[in-house]
Structures are given as structure tokens and as C-alpha cells.
Amino acid sequence: MSDKLMGALYETMCDAMEAADIAGLDSVLADEFTLTHMTGYVQSKAEWLDAIETGQMQYHRMETVEATSSPEGTTPGLTARTLTDATIWGSRATWRLTLRSWFEPRGEEWVIARTVASTW
Template sequence: MTAEVIEALHEAMCEAMVAGDLGELDDILAEGFTLTHMTGYVQSRSEWLDAIDTGEMQYHRMETVQARHGTDPTVPELTARTLTDATIWGSRATWRLVLRSWFEPRGDGWVITRTVASTW
């Protein structure tokens, strides 16, 4: 897996989040994907996609300001600092989030298996 593939998947996830594109997210997230929020709450893939679908979570803009790759070549990982303008459970803010994501092969491509969000 190349750095470009990892970065492209990260950008595709961010763009799909802003667009509310559940089909694209469905394509790039592993079945067992989880999103750990900055509060520590671990949300399943289906729960997160449902929250986007119902508008409980609306992503208005995401900008990746820095990204670095993990050091273990056997475990593809990307840590990205983002400015994320979102309305989450009724509160809108621009959060300075670190999104740490892990990837695995699926078919002829790759998917995101887990993302952990924290602040920077």
C-alpha cells in the first residue's frame, strides 16, 4: 500500500462526510469500522452512518492541515490534523481534530478499519 492510497482514502472519507455521501462511505469503510469520538465514545459504522443520514451529525467543512504516516509498514496508518466544522448532536463548532485511521486490504483495494478522533 502506498502513501498516496492512504491519503486518497482519508480525503475520500472527509469529502463523503461533508457531502453526506453514505454510498461512498459504505464503499470505503470496513464492515467492522468504528469511530472513536474525542469524548471516547466508540460508535459503530452503522450507528455513525445512521447519524449522518438523520442529520444528527452534519459535517460542513473539513480541511486536512497536516498528515503523517505510521512507522510500521505492516500496519497501514495515517494521522491527520484537521479543522472540522461540524454540527454534532446539536452543537456546531470548528474542532481541531486529529484523525488517526488504520487500513486493510479488501478485494482489489483498501478500506478504513478504524478512526480515532482527538483534539490538538
């Protein structure tokens, strides 16, 4: 998997988060995708997309400060530092998040298999 493709999938995910574009997110996330929040809470794809669709999670602006890619064993990964302005379960803030995403093939395409968020 190329760095360019990883970056494009990551950017598609971020753009879809800001736009609350459920179909766009669904297209780049694996069916078994999980998002691990900075609190340690592991959220399934279905639960996360529902939270975005209902407005429980609103991503107002995501600025990527830096992004680096690296394979971890045979699994390609991308680590991005972001400034994420979001309202999560009623609390709005700008979080300094590190988003670490791993990718896997699905047929001829690649998808994001999981993302882990932590602070930096």
C-alpha cells in the same frame, strides 16, 4: 499500501462526510469500521452512517492542516490534523481534531478499518 492510496482513501472519507454521502462512506469503510470520538465514545459504522443520514451529525467543512502516514507494525496508518466545522448532536463548533485512521486489505482493495479522533 502506498502513501498516495492512504491519502486518497482519507480524502474520499472527508469529502463524503461533508457531502453526507452515505454510499461514498460505505465504499471506503470496512464493514466492522468504528469511529472513536474525542469523548471516547466508540461508534459502529452503521450507527455513524445513520447519524449522518438523519442529520444528527453534519460535517460542514473539513480542512486538513497536515497529514502523515506511517505503518504501525504491519498495519498502515494515517494521522491528520484537521479543523472540522461540524454540528454533532445539536452543537456546532469548529474542532481541532487529530484523526488517526488504520487501513486493511479487502480482497484487491483497501478500506479504512477504524478512526480515532482526539483534539490537538
